[in-house]
Amino acid sequence: MEYVKVTFPTRRLAYIDGEENGYTNDVLRVDAGTHEFSLGDRANYRPAKRTVTVMDTSVLEPLEVRFFSKGEP
Amino acid sequence: MLAGLLLVASCASVEPGNPPLKQYVPGRGYSFDRLEGGENSDRLFVIVTFSGGGTRAAALAYGVLEALRDTKIEWQSKKVRLLDEVDVISSISGGSFPAAYYALRGDRIFEEFPGRFLYRQIQSDLIGLALTPTSWFKLAASAYGRSDLAAELYDREVFAGGTYADVIARNRRPFVILNATDMTTGQPFSFIQDQFDLLCSDLAGVKLARAAAASSAFPGGLTALTFWNYAGTCGYRQPAWVELAMKDHGARVNARRTARAENRLSLAAAGPARAYLHLTDGGVADNIGLRGPLEAILSPNHPWSIVQMLNRERLDKLVVIVVNAATNPATDRDQSPAVPGLIDTISTAANVPLGNYSFDTVELLNKIAAEYRADSRAVVACNRLSAAKGAQCALRLEAPHAVELYPVQVAFEYLPDRAQRDWFRNLPTTLQLPRETIDKLRAVGRRLLSEDPQFQNLMEALGGCLAGAGRAC
Numbered sequence: 029m030e031y032v033k034v035t036f037p038t039r040r041l042a043y044i045d046g047e048e049n050g051y052t053n054d055v056l057r058v059d060a061g062t063h064e065f066s067l068g069d070r071a072n073y074r075p076a077k078r079t080v081t082v083m084d085t086s087v088l089e090p091l092e093v094r095f096f097s098k099g100e101p
Numbered sequence: 102m103l104a105g106l107l108l109v110a111s112c113a114s115v116e117p118g119n120p121p122l123k124q125y126v127p128g129r130g131y132s133f134d135r136l137e138g139g140e141n142s143d144r145l146f147v148i149v150t151f152s153g154g155g156t157r158a159a160a161l162a163y164g165v166l167e168a169l170r171d172t173k174i175e176w177q178s179k180k181v182r183l184l185d186e187v188d189v190i191s192s193i194s195g196g197s198f199p200a201a202y203y204a205l206r207g208d209r210i211f212e213e214f215p216g217r218f219l220y221r222q223i224q225s226d227l228i229g230l231a232l233t234p235t236s237w238f239k240l241a242a243s244a245y246g247r248s249d250l251a252a253e254l255y256d257r258e259v260f261a262g263g264t265y266a267d268v269i270a271r272n273r274r275p276f277v278i279l280n281a282t283d284m285t286t287g288q289p290f291s292f293i294q295d296q297f298d299l300l301c302s303d304l305a306g307v308k309l310a311r312a313a314a315a316s317s318a319f320p321g322g323l324t325a326l327t328f329w330n331y332a333g334t335c336g337y338r339q340p341a342w343v344e345l346a347m348k349d350h351g352a353r354v355n356a357r358r359t360a361r362a363e364n365r366l367s368l369a370a371a372g373p374a375r376a377y378l379h380l381t382d383g384g385v386a387d388n389i390g391l392r393g394p395l396e397a398i399l400s401p402n403h404p405w406s407i408v409q410m411l412n413r414e415r416l417d418k419l420v421v422i423v424v425n426a427a428t429n430p431a432t433d434r435d436q437s438p439a440v441p442g443l444i445d446t447i448s449t450a451a452n453v454p455l456g457n458y459s460f461d462t463v464e465l466l467n468k469i470a471a472e473y474r475a476d477s478r479a480v481v482a483c484n485r486l487s488a489a490k491g492a493q494c495a496l497r498l499e500a501p502h503a504v505e506l507y508p509v510q511v512a513f514e515y516l517p518d519r520a521q522r523d524w525f526r527n528l529p530t531t532l533q534l535p536r537e538t539i540d541k542l543r544a545v546g547r548r549l550l551s552e553d554p555q556f557q558n559l560m561e562a563l564g565g566c567l568a569g570a571g572r573a574c
Contacts, residue, residue, distance in 0.1 A: 029399065029472060031501060042412075044401050045342040050412030055501040057408050059400040061355040062345045079345070083354050087476040088483060088498060 030060050030082045031090035034067075037097055041068055055090050058082055065093045072098050115244040117329035118252070119297070120306035125337040130294030131265050131304050133189070133276045133405035140185065141274050143410060145176055145563075147187045147420045148394045149275075151196025152459075153317070153384035154426035155530040158195035160219055160539045161426045163210075164546025165511055166199060169422075170211065171547075173574050174565035183565065187275045189397075189405065191390040193383035195530075196424065197279045197316035198259065201309045204277035205263040217259050219539050223532040226258070227251055246324030248314045256310035265292070265312075266305040276405060280383035280390055281315040284325055285375065288364045289386040291393060292316075295404035299368040300328070300378070301335035315380040319530070320451075325379040333371025342402035358400060389425050389459045391466060398469060414502045420559060421466060424546065425512040427456060429526045463510065470506040477503055509556045511549040 034042040036052040043049060043066045050056045052067065059082075066077040073095050085091045128134055149169070151162035172183035192200035198218050203210045230236055230250055239245050256262060268277070279292040290296060292312040297304040315326040346362035349355060367375065383390065398407045398419070410416045434441055441449075480500040487496040513525040525545060528538065550556055551567045560566065566574035 029469075029476075033499075044412075045345060046340065047401065047409065048413065049401055049409050050414070050502075054412075055499050056412045057401075057501050059355055059358060059402070059408070061349050061358050063401075064341060064345060081349070081352070081354060087479055087501065 030058050030085045031087050032056050032058055032063075032065075032080075032082055032085065032093055033090045034065055034093045034095065036067060036073065036095045043068055052095070055087070065095075067095055074098055115242050115249075115327075118249075118307060118311045118326070119300070119302045119304070119328050121329075121331040122298070122301045122303040122335045125298055125301065125335040127338075130297070131269050131292075132294050135269075135272075136274050136276055137272045138188075138274055140181070141188060142177060142186065143188070143415045144417045145186050145420070146407070146410070146416045146418065147183070147422070148189045148191065148397075149187055149422045150390040150394060150424060151190065151192040151200050152389040152423075152425045152427065153194030153196060153382065153530075154388075154428070155195040155317075155319070155532050156219065156223070156534045156539070157428070157528045157530060157542060158193075158424075158426035159198045160534070160542035161511070161546045162192070162196045162199045162424050163214060163219060164543035165422065165424050165550055166203065167211065167543065168547035168550045168567055168569070170208075171569060171574075172560075172565055172567040174560075174563040176563060189394065190275045190277045191280060191393050192278070192316065193280050193388055193390040194317040194319065195426070195532075196390065197313045197383070198255075200277050201260065201279055201313045203275075204268045205260060205271070205309055207271065207273065215539075220536055221258070221533070223254075225533060226254060227532065230254055244327050246326070248318045248323045248326045251318075251323060252308070252311045252314035252326065254310075255313055256308050260308065260310045260313070263309045264305065265307050265309065268309070269305055278390075278393060279312045279316045280387065280393065281312075281318070281326075281380040282383055282386040283364075283368075284379040284381050284385075286364055286367065287386060288360075289383065289392055290315075290378070290380055293404060296368075298335075298337055299332065299365055300373075301331040301333065301337055302329065316383045318380065318382045320381055320385065323382075325381040328378045328380060330368070330373040330375055330378055332369045332373035332375075337369055339365060339369065340402065346402070357396075358402065361396070361402075384455065387458070387462065388427070388455050389423055389462060391421075391423055391462045394421060395462065395465060395469070398466075411502050411504055416502075416504060418505045418507070418559075418562070420507045420509065422509040422511065422550070422556075423463060423466070425459065425463075425510065426542075427459060427512060427514075427526075428528055428530070429456075429514075431523065431527055463508075466508045470508050473504060473506050476501070505562070507555045507559045509550070509553045509559070511546060511553065513545070513549075515549055515552070516545070 034052050062081045064079045169184035190200045281290045283290045294304045343362040346358045397403045401408045516522040568574040
C-alpha cells in the first residue's frame with residue numbers, strides 16, 4: 029500500500045484516475061504506479077491535473093501532490 | 102445413417118449464450134454501485150468467498166450462509182442478521198451454485214436450494230443426459246460441449262431459467278460475483294457487467310446456469326464454455342487508469358496493475374482480436390475466489406474498490422470470510438518403492454500448485470490485515486513519542502482513515518480433531534454426495550465459522566451471537 033496527500037487550501041473532493049477518492053489534505057491510500065490526480069471539473073484550481081508515479085511511500089511520509097487556488101501565488 | 106446425421110450436426114451453428122450490448126453506458130447493468138444497499142451499511146463491509154470443490158464446496162458454503170443468517174449483531178442501534186450486512190460474495194466452481202442461487206432468490210435459498218441442488222444426484226443426471234441420443238447430436242457440434250449440456254440441465258432443474266436480468270431486477274446486495282477462468286490468458290473472468298463491457302456484451306441476457314456452468318467447468322470431466330466477443334461494436338471506453346498503468350510497463354512499478362490493464366486491452370481489442378472466449382473452471386485461476394476481493398482492497402482502480410470507500414471514509418470495519426472446501430486426500434504412495442503412475446503424477450501436478458496458490462492468497466490477506474494494523478500503530482506511536490519530547494517536538498502526523506480488518510477462515514484444516522479433519526479432507530470432488538455427508542458439511546461450516554478467532558473478535562466487537570451448538574441468542 030502507498031500513501032498520498034493531495035493538498036489544497038480548502039477541503040474538497042480529490043480525484044484519482046478520474047474517480048472520487050476522498051478529500052484534499054487527508055492521507056489517502058493508493059496502490060503503487062502512475063496515477064492522475066485532479067480536483068474535479070471546477071476550473072478554480074491549478075494545475076488542472078498532475079500525473080505522478082507513486083512508489084516507496086510510507087504512512088509516516090505520504091507523497092504530497094500539491095494543488096493551488098487560481099488566485100494563489 | 103447415424104454417422105451422416107452426426108456429421109450434419111457437427112456443422113450446425115450454435116446460438117451465443119451472451120447477447121451483444123447495443124451501447125456502452127458506464128456503470129449500467131450488473132454493477133456494485135447500482136445495487137440498492139437498503140439497510141445494509143457500508144460502515145460494516147462484509148465480503149464472503151466460496152471456493153471450488155463440487156457439491157462439497159456448495160454444501161460448506163450453504164452451511165456458512167445458514168450460519169450468517171442465524172448470527173445476530175448489534176449494528177447502528179439495531180439487532181440485525183449478519184447475512185443482511187454481506188456486501189459482496191465472490192465464488193468459484195461448486196461454490197458458485199449457492200452464490201448464484203442467493204443472488205437470484207435471496208432468502209428463498211433456505212427453502213429451495215437443498216432440494217434443487219444439494220441433495221440431488223446432479224452428477225448422475227449429467228451422465229444420464231449425456232447418454233441420450235438427443236445430446237449426441239448437440240455434442241457433435243464443434244461449439245457445443247459437455248458444459249453446454251450441463252448448463253441446460255442447471256437452467257432447467259436448478260435456476261428455473263433465471264438470468265442476470267432477474268438479479269438486476271432484484272436490485273439487492275450482496276453483489277454476487279461468479280468467477281471462471283479465461284483459458285487463453287489464465288486470468289479470472291468475472292460475471293459482472295464491467296467484465297462484459299469489454300466484450301460489448303450484455304450480461305443481463307446471460308443465464309445464471311451458464312455462468313455457474315462456466316465457473317464449474319472442471320477440466321477433463323467438463324468442457325470449457327464458449328462466449329462471443331463483440332468488442333468494438335458498442336463505443337466502449339477504457340477507464341483512465343488503464344492507459345496510466347500501461348505506462349508503468351517498462352518501469353515495472355506495479356506489475357499486477359499493468360497485467361490487469363493488459364488483460365482488459367486484450368479482451369476489448371476491436372476486430373475483435375479474440376472473437377471467442379473459452380471459459381473454464383474458476384479454480385484454475387484462483388480456487389478460493391479471493392483474488393478479486395484482494396484487488397478491490399489494494400487498488401482504487403477496481404469496479405468495486407474498497408480503497409476508494411476507505412478514502413471516502415465510508416467504511417470502518419471490513420470482514421472477509423474465506424470459505425475454503427479444499428481437501429488433502431490420503432495416499433499410500435510412500436508405503437511403496439514403486440514409481441508413482443501417470444494419473445497420480447498428473448493429478449499432483451494439477452492440484453499441488455492450486456493448493457499452494459490458495460495458501461499464498463490467504464496469506465496475502467493476512468499480510469494486508471497486519472499492514473493496516475501496523476500503519477495505524479506507527480502513526481500513533483510516532484505522535485506519542487514525539488509529544489513525549491515536549492510540545493514543540495510533537496509531530497501531529499495524520500493517519501489515513503482507520504479500518505478494522507477481520508480475516509475469517511472456514512476450512513477443514515482448522516478442525517482440531519484429527520480423525521474428523523481427515524474425514525472431511527478425504528471427501529471427493531463430485532456433483533453428488535450422500536445426504537448424511539451434506540448434513541455434516543452444513544454443520545461443520547457453521548461450527549468452523551463460530552470457532553474462528555477473528556469471527557469471535559468480530560462478535561465481541563459487534564455484540565453478536567451465532568445460535569447453535571447448544572447456544573441460544
